[in-house]
Amino acid sequence: MVALSDQAIDWLVRLQSDEVTDLDRQAFVDWSGQSDDHMRAARDAQALFGAVSQTETAQDWTGQEAALSPNATIPINTARNTRRRMPGSMARFGTRRFALSIASLCALVLAIMAGAGVPTDIWARWTAQYSTDIGLFKTVNLPDGTVAHMNTASAFSIDFSNGVRRVDLAAGEVIFDVAKDAQHPFIVSAQGGEAMAVGTVYGVRITDDHVNVTVREGVVEVSTGVGSSMRLLAGDQAVYHDGRGPQTGGHVDLAAYGSWQRGKLIFNNRPLGDVIDEVQRYKTERIVIARDAVHDLKVTGVFEIAELDDLLDTLEQAMNARVVRLPLLTVIY
Template sequence: MPGKRATRAQRRRHEEAAEWLLRNGETGQTVAERAAFQSWLERDPENRRTYDAASRLMGEASSAIRSDPSLQRVELRSPRSGRILAGCLLAIGLAGVLFLALDGPMRLRADAMSGAGEMPFLTLADGSLVQLDASSAIAYENSDDRRTVRLLRGRAFFDVARDPDRPFTVEAGGARVTALGTAFAVSLGDTETDVAVAKHAVLIEWAEAAYPSLRVSEGEQAVVDDRAGATRVTPDAALALAWRRGQLVVDNAPLSYVVNEMNRHFAGRIVIAGFGLADRRISGTMTVSNTDAALDFLQRALGVTVNRIGPLIVVRGG
């Protein structure tokens, strides 16, 4: 399937970029090896973009290691050759940890990302406007006959620039959402993809092509089950778009879902402690972009207690 082929191609490109990054760090590289690397860079613009992203991330990891006094004081009790090898392994291991901590895998895939508490506005090359929700990521590409955005994480709102000759499609989960002259938002969940239409309409299709396409009109929200292809449509687009104002509107939602949404906007981590508390239900409108206000809402609505331990917030039953 096209989506799966694209994923395999991206994975191979990332592996090749990492391999070239390591090879280019070695001494004694031959003229033929340098020429092969240059040929790989020029073969596809995505190769250069991916390699540059990998270089930046490795530089950030190396800088973090060099600047940490605790790492500089590490003593390895072994012969000199063993000490050098152990030091290299330590640096590689720490760089790998930092690569993950810095969200390296997602950075290699994404063209635009937002951090915790960030909700940036972007202008794509075709003039379309995008707003990312906190902790979200997208990749996009333009061709002569199509404009494609892949929603890799979180949510995004799209105000699409008119171009009848090049359809604008957002790929998220197993769904493909094509604009029909429109403004709409797409939210990517673990098992569901939500589409809320603010203007005009969109056409939802499935990558597997096993289910009929669906037109969703202005003011409607479609919730797509990525596993079964089932879809329910409701006139709730306005509520679904509340995230653009930093708000969350819920009706009998589990506390676990609310806390996950709050974590998008919180630089630390909010966790739920206590048996059964995560399944407690809550309804209402809260400002999740303001962690203190959202916690106050939970305390009033559910009677929970909140304890802060540095960057960690623990929510317990009252």
């Protein structure tokens, strides 16, 4: 049975379609009014979207021509059971295509494949106590009662001794629902820094040469041994690099944070380059953007992780771009 939260998101995605009707809108009102749980799911879904894609904003796109520029926001939406294409506003983004010569494409492919190498975190995932493969998720119950929600390509080991519960995050992202134990602090170590809590919910993510710490509930103290530590409350985020003190990462939309736990990725006016970087985490093949003008286009939408190929297929319809699929490589230009 599909969860109410997913049904609510599917409703909001449907309401953003150019083909939405008054009957659809009334049907959503009727669905929301079925019970308090339905109403709560509808409110949570609207909060999850936040500024991502309010239905009024989506309707504003109908009948308008969107300028194809780095500042243009392109709403693209996919959701479970919403597989049909929405040609309205997508079709209005120019039809001009840029040709990439066979020689140039071959040179690009060879350069990419020569530098692809082996993923840097593969050894960490092989040797850690707990790990997930690319595109997979896992929930782990730790010995102290803490629940660890592991995202794609993640790895960590634990050492619960000497009065401290210590986790060594080697790769990826994990959200920890920490069991309360005031006598034994819970510490996540990653790339030279630590995030300490007693009983809370927070996530730690390694991305290239920096680490993000995001607090969903409670209080977390972040330190690197360089400069002062930083105390985070619910909704706060800190970022640090190895050998540098933590810096504020701003306030996080908690309704959208950790959406991957529900099998979704949510983007609000994000450059396509950032979107592809995020999608890359869930795909084994290499995805490369070969043209800067495409790299900077803004994307807004809710996407099913299990159907990310649909996102790539939609690019040609929604953007002035082409997608070329090769063995182990996808090129967007």
